Amino acid sequence: MSQDLPPSLDTSAGLKPGDSYVQSFARGLSVIRCFSAEAPRQTLTEVAKRCGLTRAGARRILLTLETLGYVRADGRLFELTPKILDLGFAYLSSQALWQFAEPLMQQLVSELHESCSAAVLEGQDIVYLLRVPARKIMSINLGVGSRLPAWCTSMGRVLLAGLTPLALQNQLAGVRLQAYTARTVNSLDELKHRIEQVRQQGWCIVNQELEEGLVSLAAPIVDRHGETVAALNIGAQVNRYAADELVERCLPKLLDTAQQISRLLQLKT
Structure with missing residues (x-):
C-alpha cells in the first residue's frame, strides 16, 4: 500500500x-x-x-x-x-445495539442539551456509529463513519481500558503521540496511567486534549460477558462547563444511559 x-x-x-x-x-x-x-x-x-x-x-x-x-x-x-452508504448501513442494521441505543441517546441530549455520540474501536481509531448533536461544538466535522485517534479521546480511552493487558499493549505499540493542544498527553507512561485510571473508575474525562475548548465525558457499553463493545460520550465546550462541572452535572445521567443500553444489549443478544 x-x-x-x-x-x-x-x-x-x-x-x-x-x-x-x-x-x-x-x-x-x-x-x-x-x-x-x-x-x-x-x-x-x-x-x-x-x-x-x-x-x-x-x-x-x-x-x-x-x-x-x-x-x-x-x-x-x-x-x-x-x-456507498448501503455498505455501512448493512452493519448498523445488523447490530441489535444500534437499533435501541439511539432513542436513549436522544433522551439524554434532550435532558442535558449537549451532543451525544457512540463509537467502537477500529484499529488505532474510534469510529462514530451514532451521533445525536445538540449544537456544533468542534471544528472537526463529525458524523457516522468519522474517525478520531483513540488514545486522545474520551471514548477511545474507555475502549482501550476495556481491552485485555496484552491487547492494550499491542494497541499502545502503534500509538503515534501528537500534540493537538498544550494539554495533550505527551508520553506513553502518562497515557498508560490515564487509561488505568479509566479502567478503575469506569468512565473517562478528556479536557481539551484533542481540541482547545472541548471537554468530553465517556462511559462504556458492555455485553453480557462484561466486555466493553462500544463507548458513549457527551461533549461540551469549556465556556459552558469546566471539566469538573461537566462531571458533576452529566456523569450520573451518562452512566445511567450507558447502563440502560448495556442491559438492553445483554437481553437482546
Whole structure:
C-alpha cells in the first residue's frame, strides 16, 4: 500500500493472495477508502497513487465500482455516490445495539442539551456509529463513519481500558503521540496511567486534549460477558462547563444511559 494512505487504512501489509485472501477485493476496498473529506473527488492518477496501484489496476476497479453504482465519473474526476452508504448501513442494521441505543441517546441530549455520540474501536481509531448533536461544538466535522485517534479521546480511552493487558499493549505499540493542544498527553507512561485510571473508575474525562475548548465525558457499553463493545460520550465546550462541572452535572445521567443500553444489549443478544 502507498504511504499516502493513513496507517489505519493500511490493512493488507504482508498479506498474500490465497484461499483466505482475495487481493483484488482488498484493492477495491482500498480504492473506496481513499476518498475522504480532504479528497472527495480524484483523478485516476490520484487514486492509483494513494492506493499504491498501477493506473490500469485503479481504472479497472473504478470502472467496476461505477458499473455497480458506487462511484460516478465527471470528466476526469471520480467520486463516491450515496449508494456507498448501503455498505455501512448493512452493519448498523445488523447490530441489535444500534437499533435501541439511539432513542436513549436522544433522551439524554434532550435532558442535558449537549451532543451525544457512540463509537467502537477500529484499529488505532474510534469510529462514530451514532451521533445525536445538540449544537456544533468542534471544528472537526463529525458524523457516522468519522474517525478520531483513540488514545486522545474520551471514548477511545474507555475502549482501550476495556481491552485485555496484552491487547492494550499491542494497541499502545502503534500509538503515534501528537500534540493537538498544550494539554495533550505527551508520553506513553502518562497515557498508560490515564487509561488505568479509566479502567478503575469506569468512565473517562478528556479536557481539551484533542481540541482547545472541548471537554468530553465517556462511559462504556458492555455485553453480557462484561466486555466493553462500544463507548458513549457527551461533549461540551469549556465556556459552558469546566471539566469538573461537566462531571458533576452529566456523569450520573451518562452512566445511567450507558447502563440502560448495556442491559438492553445483554437481553437482546
